[in-house]
Amino acid sequence: MSRLEELKTRIKEALPGLECVIGWQKGYDALHNTPLFMRSAEDVDKLEWGALNVHNPAVYLPTMAGKKVGVVVKGCDSRSVVELLQENLINRDNIVIFAAGCDGVVDLTKVKAKLAAAGTGAGVVTAVSADGKTVSVTAGGKTVAMPMAEVAADKCLRCQYPNAVLADTFVGTPAPQPTPVPSANADLDALDAMSVPDRMAFWRYHMDRCIRCYACRNACPMCVCRDHCIAQSREPHWLSQDDSVTEKLMFQVVHAMHLAGRCTECGECQRACPMDIPVLALKKHLNRTIHDLFDYQAGVDAAAIPPLLQFKTEEVNIKERSW
Amino acid sequence: MPVLTGKELRIVGFLCNWCSYGGADTAGVGRFNQPTDLRIIRVPCSGRIDPLFIAKTLINGADGVLVSGCHPRDCHYAEGNFYARRRLEVLKRFLPILGIDPGRFDYTWVSASEGQRWQKVVTAFTEQIHTLGPAPRFDAVAPELLAKVAGAISQGGNRVAA
Numbered sequence: 001m002s003r004l005e006e007l008k009t010r011i012k013e014a015l016p017g018l019e020c021v022i023g024w025q026k027g028y029d030a031l032h033n034t035p036l037f038m039r040s041a042e043d044v045d046k047l048e049w050g051a052l053n054v055h056n057p058a059v060y061l062p063t064m065a066g067k068k069v070g071v072v073v074k075g076c077d078s079r080s081v082v083e084l085l086q087e088n089l090i091n092r093d094n095i096v097i098f099a100a101g102c103d104g105v106v107d108l109t110k111v112k113a114k115l116a117a118a119g120t121g122a123g124v125v126t127a128v129s130a131d132g133k134t135v136s137v138t139a140g141g142k143t144v145a146m147p148m149a150e151v152a153a154d155k156c157l158r159c160q161y162p163n164a165v166l167a168d169t170f171v172g173t174p175a176p177q178p179t180p181v182p183s184a185n186a187d188l189d190a191l192d193a194m195s196v197p198d199r200m201a202f203w204r205y206h207m208d209r210c211i212r213c214y215a216c217r218n219a220c221p222m223c224v225c226r227d228h229c230i231a232q233s234r235e236p237h238w239l240s241q242d243d244s245v246t247e248k249l250m251f252q253v254v255h256a257m258h259l260a261g262r263c264t265e266c267g268e269c270q271r272a273c274p275m276d277i278p279v280l281a282l283k284k285h286l287n288r289t290i291h292d293l294f295d296y297q298a299g300v301d302a303a304a305i306p307p308l309l310q311f312k313t314e315e316v317n318i319k320e321r322s323w
Numbered sequence: 324m325p326v327l328t329g330k331e332l333r334i335v336g337f338l339c340n341w342c343s344y345g346g347a348d349t350a351g352v353g354r355f356n357q358p359t360d361l362r363i364i365r366v367p368c369s370g371r372i373d374p375l376f377i378a379k380t381l382i383n384g385a386d387g388v389l390v391s392g393c394h395p396r397d398c399h400y401a402e403g404n405f406y407a408r409r410r411l412e413v414l415k416r417f418l419p420i421l422g423i424d425p426g427r428f429d430y431t432w433v434s435a436s437e438g439q440r441w442q443k444v445v446t447a448f449t450e451q452i453h454t455l456g457p458a459p460r461f462d463a464v465a466p467e468l469l470a471k472v473a474g475a476i477s478q479g480g481n482r483v484a485a
Binding site for chain 2: 196197198203205244245254256257282285286289321
């Protein structure tokens with residue numbers, strides 16, 4: 001039985017005891033999958049598993065507090081679930097986790113670039129087929145074969161957890177650990193190579209096209225404040241409605257700082273960005289900092305306390321300045 | 324017009340009510356000479372300081388930010404400064420990736436009796452900021468710098484397809 005068929009069987013078994021199970025289904029065209037909320041056996045038959053399941057379904061869990069729900073996760077999504085558990089934002093007794101080995105998902109912006117290079121567009125996709133190595137996209141009567149390594153999401157190129165770190169039901173054989181690819185950190189490497197004033201110019205250049213849609217925040221499984229986000233509150237008034245690059249960058253700083261020690265690098269912020277702003281680089285740098293300082297990785301151990309919610313009286317890695 | 328116009332830089336200090344604010348007061352009562360660039364904001368505890376206070380201050384044009392609280396193990400609220408130390412260190416290491424010189428921000432501990440130490444800290448920090456000069460404005464980056472970084476990373480497909 002394939003992973004998908006076995007997942008469907010197991011979800012159908014568990015569904016009577018659950019409010020719903022969150023997964024993915026085919027979207028408005030063959031290229032786009034979209035979140036699926038399974039409430040009946042017919043819904044379960046719409047479930048998809050594979051390289052097009054780009055969304056992180058963990059984002060919906062905090063909004064369903066108090067209800068017993070199931071969630072289908074990739075390895076990276078499972079880390080978000082664990083981080084939510086670490087922070088007591090969801091109750092373990094109310095969550096049933098379904099998982100299978102993940103062979104990586106595509107980055108739709110890379111697919112669109114490939115399609116554009118082949119002289120066709122993403123608006124006319126009629127069929128997509130993917131095995132582990134190649135993704136074939138048929139658009140406008142033309143079939144374009146893309147090696148998975150070239151269109152995989154950056155997070156998949158550096159994936160450490162292809163199999164869920166926490167699951168109630170794990171189906172199929174575990175996926176093999178991918179070997180890290182150097183280009184997976186191209187954004188951070190480029191920033192590291194720049195001088196400090198150049199980095200300011202870099203953010204000035206990229207944040208300029210931000211439209212303040214807050215898709216990065218809404219897609220983020222760790223952004224649980226929702227309607228109480230300080231970016232939109234008037235009291236305190238952290239950000240004005242002013243359409244300036246300073247305000248736009250300030251929002252990214254708010255997002256990044258609120259994720260310090262919590263971000264699992266699922267990459268949803270950058271994937272959701274309609275303007276392709278490399279906002280994940282800020283969080284990646286913070287995660288690296290947190291790792292250097294506290295030797296900690298978010299969303300791996302449900303019993304661990306996030307580093308900024310605890311302290312040591314003598315910090316090992318913090319060297320304070322002597323005046 | 325004050326004689327120092329144009330010579331002073333804008334430095335913002337966040338000081339805890341119990342130790343460092345008292346320390347600054349002690350320095351004042353003791354009539355120690357201090358540079359006058361620092362503007363002090365009194366907060367209940369260094370643990371009250373959201374790192375975003377500092378980020379917003381710097382992004383909006385301050386030339387430097389100094390944070391000072393009670394010495395570790397001496398916090399009025401027992402552990403506020405321990406949490407603050409972790410947050411502030413993370414922020415200090417975060418600033419360079421935004422393009423803000425990490426030397427524009429520092430944190431330290433000064434107790435209410437350490438007037439001399441306060442004088443030393445303010446003098447050293449002010450000198451450091453004057454060495455760095457006025458902070459570059461985020462909204463006034465030179466066009467040639469923008470052109471230089473435009474191709475630093477490959478652009479995503481949304482931009483290509485558009």
